[in-house]
Amino acid sequence: MAALIDKVAWIHLENGLVLSTRSHGKDAYYLPGGKREPGESDLDTLCREIEEELSVAVVRDSAALLGVFEAQAHGHGQGVVVRMTCYTAAYEGVLAPASEIAELVWLTHADRHRTSPVDRIIFDRLRADGLLR
Template sequence: MNVDLDVVAWIHADEGRMLAVRSRGRDLYYLPGGKREPGEDDWSALSREVREELAVDLDPATFRPLGVIRAASHDQPDFAYVRMACFTAAHRGDLAPAGEVDELRYLGHGQRHLLAPASLAALDLADENGLLLA
């Protein structure tokens, strides 16, 4: 029996599109974020992951939960599903690929086919929360 891969993710939208990243060796785009380190809460894990992947700092005063998604896992053979707790927050600094991230793009509904399943569900969650209003 496979357990869910439990991660945190940052939903950041601009001009009706959602920020997504493609890591080295991956074929689809994901949300910035990742797994918690032992003892980390959601804020600590997300702010660390975003700093490592995009070289920006999140603003703790604007940190807000958006919802939890459970979707089929992609590129994770040990896990059938991903449980992704999604948050939004403002950031300081200029977004730039860092660490294992090769590329960042803003994707909208017209590019749904480029998103991993959990990120696709996050696009709908962002829409439901009014983040994609241009």
């Protein structure tokens, strides 16, 4: 049985671009979000992680499930799978990197090679849905 990393991510799109982040010391970009803490709901995880990483508050009642995606976990041994539960949502505040986040970037589908394997699947879905240029 494969090890599973359970994560929740925020899909924030503007003008055909998707918000992504790079953590200090990392070479790949990741969709903002993170691992669920014991007993947390998807929405609790989403709100906590986005506030910690990006200094903004997710508008809870605007959150909508985009989908659940799985792939080999980037930077982990073979057989470690990440399951990413993705939500869109409005936010309040000014986006700014915080905590372990070194930079915020806006990516297109052409940038998918700069992301983790699960993010590449999500980028493909966003492109197929006409949301990502």
